[in-house]
Amino acid sequence: MIRSFKALLIRDLKLAARVGGSGMMGLIFFLAIVTLIPFALGPDLNLLSRIGPAILWIAALLATLIGLDRLFQADQEDGSLDLLRLAPVPLEVVVFAKVAAHWLVTGLPLALAAPLLGLLVALSPEGMLAMVATLLVGTPALTFIGAVGAALTASLRRGGLILAILVLPFMIPTLIFGVSAANAAVGGTVPFATPFLILAALSLFSAVVGIVGAAAALRSGE
């Protein structure tokens, strides 16, 4: 089981790094959104630092959506999905490997790049640390939820838009608690741990539901 998991994880990481892969796309898109917003709002540093966490979280959410539509669609188109169905492991393991690879090339870089982009929205040092922590813990939830949508739209042409419409409502709780945890770190009435633990719980919950849901969607596809 470990062997199949590892083989698929490595294959997807390699594909992301090759030409046409989604490797750095999410990160660059993230950068583009976060850079745009200060231009739109004007040079009000207080305002920026107050809404900074919200900007970063929305950008991270949109950047996660980029590339999610190809998660299963690419494999569906070239027939790889038929090969993946022949695995000596349950389809859930296959889904988990693909989602893990996707998170490693989109979610993780976003979290690590957050301090740098925090500078653009005038975040305080504590705020930057909190951003890294909330993105590290929260982006897996986004990827797992998105995986269900990606599995449902795998065989649709132009499934990307439908995917966004399908999964965005389910990402709202993650967004709420991600932003409130990041805000709580720089001052506020609730301690940081309260929303942060709920965010962690959301990630664990979506991991289970997302994997089982995406595998079920792939099974019933075709």
Next chain:
Amino acid sequence: MRLEVEDLACNRGERRIFSGISFSLSPGAALLVTGRNGAGKSTLLDLLAGRLHPAAGRVALSEAGERTLPECLHYVGHRDALKSALTAQENLDFARDFLGDPALESRDALAVVGLSHAARLPVAYLSAGQRRRIALARLLVAHRPLWLLDEPTSALDTASQAMLMRLMEEHRDRGGMVVATTHAPLALRDAKEVRIERAAPPPAPGEESP
């Protein structure tokens, strides 16, 4: 292992594609699935591969231990399941690790299909026939008793077709089973044949001959 298929029927949407398909396969057997375009040959393979569910009838696997049918088979279809950005060798290495029960090394499998020189080329650079040969090399990198081949000779040149025939016969000699859909007559010894028939569609209004 043995495979028994009884009175199989398949629907796509509301339409009945075929019904009443029965056959059995024992080690060393080969089955050719023939029929007109659109008769449902590929659909039958999809049913066996577990991608579709039968509307009636049953597919029974015996003497296979704990393994399910999809874990016992290789499937080579029209879509070659190769990643264009990866090299031929990387594609095969992945299949070898992923499918479990490894057989030949990827390098040796490529040599068998005559593509040693292309091992380090991205698959995107290769021709349709070469891609097909790499997909067929996947049959060799992992042990699976049942081979499901959908039009395996398409895009292959004469020499490669002979190579494929040899691979299939060797596989059967080792106790393997082959199910292949085909238009061209495949010269497999003692192969059974299932012909999928469907009544010709009724002529569209206005097209009746006078």
